Amino acid sequence: MDMKRVVRKAMANRRICVRCVMPEAPPDISIDAQGVCNICHNFDREQTKAPADERELLETDLLKILDKYRGKKEYDCLCMLSGGKDSTAALYYVTKRYKLNPLVFTFNHGFVPDEHLESARKTVEKLGVDWIYFQTDFMKEMFRKIIKTRSKVVICPVCSLWYMLKTYEIAAQFDVPIIISGWTKGQVSGNPRSVLSKCACDQDPDEFRSMSNATREFMDKHVRTDPRYKDFPRTMDEVLKIAKKKYRYKGIVLSPHWFVPGGPDEYVPLIKEKLDWDYPQRSYPKKTTNCDMNFLASKLSMENYGYSVYHIEMSNLIRMGMITRTEALAALEMDFSQEILDNIYSKLDMPATR
């Protein structure tokens, strides 16, 4: 099926918020008479509630945190690197701006395009930093399950449970006191201060509610019952618990992007110049560096909900004034080929036609 038809079908009878890019998706997302969604209204309410100084994280806050960890161990921090602009810039800042000695970590569940890995390799080489790369087929059966059961669970949040646990494990194994990610302000729903302690997205807000429910249901029905995945965490809270109790990991996860003023407009030219970085040919949304599985994840999410996690992220960025609505709409356009999806199915030993 061609992707334009997928989108047309998914978007039939859905209005799109005039401020962000969220579509109408009852019961979670509703759009009022003025064409504005409830998520935008939630955002406005938060804005008026919190005094400015509590909302903003400053670069001096970041420095205070980093100084606590500097020079105490073989490595100061574990930098998660996908090869994308955000994680590459995060690594660049940490190494060059804050002068830390990082261990870089890249994982691959079998669906990371070579092009992204090559970008990571090049960055590591240019910066002369140490690198650990981990590849496994562990998640393949999980991906197969999600597709086979036609569950509405969104692949990426499940995968993020796996890779965050893996990241904590690596950090513990290499005795690295703090984890640095490249998460943008848009990937954080709610207050970054609370994310500092909880890691990754807060999955409670309205826009994630149905997705989170589907995740829980899928976990209970199909994952806990499989001996292969008996220890698989069901929520990010469980990930944190395992990291603390089993791996005895005491560190936190943070992203310099939450503290550094200026967004991609500033750091993309910087890494292009300093690291010869460039956008990959193949990724969804445009100008990102997400894995191949993400194409399928976004397509299924579109069919099931009318939006993907990237609609949520970009809507956040629009509200914060970091990108325009037009930019977001262009980036989110689904015009990738069926061939990419076929390739994923073939890697999973599954028939291509759905």
Place this chain on the structure above:
Amino acid sequence: MPTMTETMLCSTCVLPEVKPHIFFDAEQVCNICREFEQRERVPLGLESDFIRILDKKRGKHRYDCLVMCSGGKDSTAALYFMKERYKCNPLAFTFDHGFEQSDALGNVRRAVEKLGVDYVFYKTNFMKDMFKKMIRTRSKAVICHPCSIWYMDLAYKMAKRFDCPLIVAGWTKGQSQKQEVMSSCGCNVHQTEYKSMATETQRFLDDYLKDMPKYRDFPRTMDEMLKKARKRHKAMVVSPHWFLPYGPDEYVKIIQEKVGWQYTASSYPRKSTNCALNFISVHNAMRDYGYTHYHVEMSKLVRQGVMSRDEALKNLNMEFEDGFLNEILGVLDLNTEHI
């Protein structure tokens, strides 16, 4: 590169006469070969011995074994056998000190993908300053020697981190003999052919590392490293090649067919897959000793009848262009004037 003509070598192996440790008799046969003739044959390990070792460890840990993979034929075959012949759950491990060649790494990538095994790749700049120091001071220590102490230490650390009870290397029968290696791992540096080299390594480590704070904890010998490593983590080091009835001719065919393995474009000796810095290491070993540890290894294989003397000579006689060596040395901001 300084080389030896064939007539200057032992007539039965490929070692030159280098007194006081290696000397020829009237028939131009070296003392190492003579000793080998007299020594009682060490019986080869049996595959059933190996399987017994594996069965003791199987299924009790996160992974059954850590397989050290350089992308060469021996380690790729080791990984293949561990997964397919012995049905273990291995973690493939590659380290890169900055001189691994991309076609070798490509071999590893293809193999882990085909075999569907977990893979960890660790790249570090840790050793570069030491390499630089060894070359700049024109130390007679053989570069590969401290490096092997470092990477075996690293293998033990990785085995501990990833909960692997066994470390599997791709060492051939020529690189080591079963009994001595199970306890000492890697080459036995105490054997006569390595004596001068080992002494120089010791001297280098003693003289220079104390001034370099980052190497404060660097072990002075393989024995010291093993003692410390085993205190932290109990793991046995084994190679399936000590027990398998196959030689390289057979397993090269297998891995070419099953995991798309390919010979790498440039490596010393011919038909091997060693890192780029190895060219510098052998260049300097020829300069300082007139032979390399590959001459020692291949001489062993010749004595054991695994390789013909002619083939050994063919593989060992290579010329390196200055431009090529400069490219490698450039990584350390050095050039051929430093060697």
